[in-house]
Amino acid sequence: MSKNVLDLWSQFEFLSPKILSMSYYEFLNNFVEYIDYKDPGKRLEIRSFRNLDYLYSIIEPFVFDAKLDLNVSSRNIKVDYFLSREADDKYHEIKRHYLYGYSSLDDNIFMAMVQKMQQSYCDDDDKIETAIKIADKLGTSDTLIFCKFLRGEEALKKRDPRLNVITYGKGSYGLNLQSYHHIIFYDKTFDYAQLEQARRRIYRIGQDEDVTYHYLTGDVGLERMIDRNIEHKESILSHFKGMIAKGRKKELLDEL
Numbered sequence: 001m002s003k004n005v006l007d008l009w010s011q012f013e014f015l016s017p018k019i020l021s022m023s024y025y026e027f028l029n030n031f032v033e034y035i036d037y038k039d040p041g042k043r044l045e046i047r048s049f050r051n052l053d054y055l056y057s058i059i060e061p062f063v064f065d066a067k068l069d070l071n072v073s074s075r076n077i078k079v080d081y082f083l084s085r086e087a088d089d090k091y092h093e094i095k096r097h098y099l100y101g102y103s104s105l106d107d108n109i110f111m112a113m114v115q116k117m118q119q120s121y122c123d124d125d126d127k128i129e130t131a132i133k134i135a136d137k138l139g140t141s142d143t144l145i146f147c148k149f150l151r152g153e154e155a156l157k158k159r160d161p162r163l164n165v166i167t168y169g170k171g172s173y174g175l176n177l178q179s180y181h182h183i184i185f186y187d188k189t190f191d192y193a194q195l196e197q198a199r200r201r202i203y204r205i206g207q208d209e210d211v212t213y214h215y216l217t218g219d220v221g222l223e224r225m226i227d228r229n230i231e232h233k234e235s236i237l238s239h240f241k242g243m244i245a246k247g248r249k250k251e252l253l254d255e256l
Contacts, residue, residue, distance in 0.1 A: 003192065003193060003233055004046075004049070004233065005031060005032075005049045005052070005055070006032070008055070008059065009024055009027045012059060012062070015062060019058065019059065020058060030051055030054075030055075031050060031051050031052065031055055032046055033046070033047045033048050033049070033050050034046060034047055045238075045241050045242065045245060046238075070203070070205065070207055072203075072208065072209060072211065073210045073211075074199075074203050074210070074211045074212070075210070075211070075212045075213070076212075076215065077212060077213065077214045077215070078214075078217055079130060079134065079214050079215065079216050079217065080218075080219065081126050081127050081130040081217070081218055081219070082218070082219050083121050083124055083126065083127075083218055083219060083220060084124055084125060084126060087121040088121075088220070090120045091117050091120050091121060091220055091222075094113065094116050094117050094120055095113065095117060095253075095256060098110075098113040105244075105249070107237060107240065107241070110240050111237060111240075114190075114222060114256070117220075117222055117256070118148070118149075118187065118222060119149050119151065121218060121220070122147070122148070122149040122151055122155075122187055123151050123152050123154075123155035124218075127186070127216060127218065128156060130216060131145060131156065131163075131186050131216060132156075132159065132160050134184055135160075135162075135163055135184060138181075138182045139182075140160075140162045140163055140164065141164075142181045142182055143163075143164060143180065143181075143182040143183070144165075144166060144177060144180045144183045144184070144202070145163055145164060145165045145166070145183075145184045145186050146166060146168055146184070146185050146186060146187070147165055147166070147167050147168075147186050148168055148186075148187035148188070148189060149187060150167070153165045153166075164180070165186075168189050168194050176201070176204070176206065177201040177202050178201075178202050178203075178204055178206040180201075180202050181202065181207075181210070181211050182211065182212045182214070183198065183199065183201075183202060183211070183212075183213050183214070184216065185198070185213065185214065186216055187216075188216075188217075188223060188226045188227070188230075189226075189230075190226060190229070190235060190236045191235070192230050192233045192234075192235075195230060199213060215227075220256075221254075221255045224255070225239070225255050225256065240252065
């Protein structure tokens with residue numbers, strides 16, 4: 001499951017609607033407990049899942065556990081880099097603009113803010129140099145670099161045309177790239193499923209060498225927030241909603 005129990009409904013509906021024998025909303029009513037905001041204008045937020053033993057008893061006859069045994073290893077490596085003074089100032093300027101330029105911080109404004117904050121340092125010199133040094137050490141012909149923003153992709157290619165740079169939207173799905181043995185995650189993605197798909201572009205049947213994943217991590221709060229959310233398979237928007245619901249808005253913003 002790339003996110004949570006909700007993934008199961010679509011998976012088993014695809015196999016056969018007769019397995020669960022319930023609509024998506026019946027599935028939610030049976031297995032999901034929501035936070036009661038007592039405000040009809042608020043969006044539903046998941047508190048927890050329930051009746052999971054019953055759910056597992058339904059799907060167990062249709063589940064087969066298959067392990068991917070490639071006889072090669074994969075290794076995750078975190079690489080820290082430091083934003084320039086100019087990039088750091090721009091990052092905090094965007095944060096101030098959204099905090100003081102809007103009367104309230106709703107879902108759409110928060111997502112616009114964090115996207116712009118992340119994009120503000122996507123072509124920072126130290127970030128680019130860090131990626132190039134890693135690619136040079138590993139071998140540019142064996143290494144893929146995943147970017148989120150076109151501006152970052154263009155800056156990398158302009159600095160070093162030898163680099164193999166690809167965006168998540170173009171490279172996360174449907175490509176067999178096992179001829180490469182290393183991936184540098186230049187920009188972090190907010191989506192666990194997208195990250196896992198990107199990793200599986202090279203760690204898959206047909207791979208005959210050990211693989212490494214390098215994760216570039218800048219010295220700003222947003223990078224740490226994304227890492228934590230990915231670890232818990234939680235979207236950054238869900239994190240925002242949860243913190244707001246608990247009255248922890250100040251703590252959330254201090255994280256950034």
